[in-house]
Amino acid sequence: MKEPSAPAPADLRNNPDYVRVYDQLGREVYVEKAKWRTEILPGNLKANWDAPDALYSMIVGALQDGFFEDVQQAAEHLCQIDSSPDRATTVYAIVLMKTDHLDEAERVLTSYLQQHGEDATILTNLAKVYSARSQLDKAEATLWHALELDPNLDNGFAWYTAIYRDRGGEAAGLDAMRRIAALPGSWRAQLSLARAALDANDFNAAMAQYGDAFSRLSASPTTQMLMLVSGDLGQHGHPEIALALTAPHFHPEEHGLAVGNNLIKANLDLGNSAEARRILDALYALQRPDWKDTLDFWDTAITKAGLEKRAVAEGEPLESIALVTQGPVWLKPDSLAVPLFALPPGLLKVAIIGSTAEFSDAPSQVELQITDAPGRLSRALPLFLAEQLAFHSGVSVETLTPWVNRNPGGFMLSGQPWDVEDAIGYAEMSSKPDYIIICHLKLQESPELAELRIVRTADQQVIGTLDQRFAMQALQDGLPQLASKLIDKLSELTKVSPRSSPLYRLVSGSNFPDYLLRLEQLLAVRTASEQNAGPEFLYGPREILQGNIELCAANPQNVATRLLLAQTSISMKSVHPDVVREFKDKLLLLQQQHPLPTKAQAVIQGLFSEAFS
Secondary structure (H helix, E strand, C coil), X not given: CCCCCCCCCHHHCCCCCEEEEECCXXXXXXXXXXXXXXXXXXXXXXXXXXXXXXXXXXXXXHHHCCCCHHHHHHHHHHHHHCCCHHHXXXXXXXXXXXXXXXXXXXXXXXXXXXXXXXXXHHHHHHHHHHHHCCCHHHHHHHHHHHHHHCCCCHHHHHHHHHHHHHXXXXXXXXHHHHHHHCCCCCCHHHHHHHHHHHHCCCHHHHHHHHHHHHHCCCCCCCHHHHHHHHHHHHHCCCHHHHHHHHHXXXXXXXHHHHHHHHHHHHHHHCCCHHHHHHHHHHHHCCCCHHHHHHHHXXXXXXXXXXXXXXXXXXXXXXXEEEEEEECCCCCCCCCCCHHHHCCCCXXXXXXXXXXXXXXXXXXXXXXXXXXXXXXXXXXXXXXXXXXXHHHHECEEEEEEEEEECCCCCEECCEXXXXXXXXXXXXXXXXXXXXXXEEEEEECCCCCEEEEEEEEECCCCXXXXXXXXXXXXXXXXXXXXXXXHHHHHHHHHHHCCXXXXXXXXXXXXXXXXXXXXXXXXXXXXXXXXXHCCCCCCCCCCHHHHHHHHHHHHHHCCCCHHHHHHHHHHHHHHHHHCHHHHHXXXXXXXXXXXXXXXXXXXXXXXXXXXXXXXX
């Protein structure tokens, strides 16, 4: 399959002039419809010309995008090679109808009926041909016969009931449903009648219809049946009944998001977060990038529900400690990648502490919550400054992250800057640095402000201050400059000469904010694997890995981003080994498509092997 070359901005999602696709790394990609139509679609059709399943999927996708004429020849060819002649005939007839070839559509459909016998879907489309010619009586008679063959055909059922609703109002529409419900094997009409009963607050009548529908089944319930039952009962305030009727029949690989979405919501409504999480993980494991937004939404909802159960009681005493990260968060001192950078030991020891921010709508009391933008940045900035000092200043550096040491614990975010004594107290929990840098963010108004204080620990004196304005929506315009100021200021104050490592390159431009996000997420993953953080602490593990992959693909020769991904994968293995296994193929493909310089490639490949072991 020919693929577009690069992802496009997310603001194109709702632009009708673009087509959304996914590349092999799972990245969301947008292509102008005109370009897709003329440059990509023809090549994809040609590449799959003799692969019926793939060709059928491409034709259906093209029809959804409105490219009817473009797939007419392919649809005709599909009729000649497909082992499922009903689907091939149906899609070809639809193409012919959309291109105003009604006579040819009728010929194709009637030819199928003559060769293969009666089929509800084929007859429904034949009825559409008659309707397009304004042969309304013939269309309705053909449609009814299609329903006699399959009363649960969604398109035919909706069309038939709409005809009578348009003629005689809601009562006539309900009568049409009852006629269909009387047909052998009907269940869809019963479900629609049950919904009408729920709308009328007649629960007993609805349950009678559900009982009738399930009693008529000769096989397992279909995806649509489970979706309708679970959705209607859930929306009408009966999640427990929805689960009782549908959950025993649910198989993620068969029923997918359409049913799983409703079951997750029903479980959350009943407070069953663990079962909701189990269903969510099963759907994530199917690796459908087109489901990502919905699954991420439920991931957030489940995490919030878990936090509500673990709220901090008023007056509860809280003990905090400092989590220590030596050097860059993605380069542990014992990492196989350390020799790549060939850095001599630092002449002085510097500690950096953040985790404080002033911002609007800050809570007035201690509470547990999902990590938000102020919290992430309050931890990401010290991590970023630490790696900048490690590679550009002749010092050894560590980052201190305050941690609430309860069961389960969590990152601390304070609304007030640390005073010097408290900051040094955190530093002395691990070592005795020569200097400590205290970071504080003021985010109440834009442009926002980052403030640094440089403290000499020997006499607890503030010997230097720095600040930098920046915009939360463009972190690349300000925070790298703050790092440069800090390197220069430390050199001035300590007489330690700056240094550099050719292999370390800063991620720049619009990728920089994402890099900061991934730094903080690695800290969270490492913490989840090393501390008593609890099952809900690590939020969005799949988004973390996918986001890192996309960052690496956008910076294909950057060793730091690849090490960040590798270390995240290794740490993730301790928390969610199943998630790492899901991403194995993508990680190996990234290494194959975007190889690094030889030594770095070999080292990072070894780290990925550790993650997969």
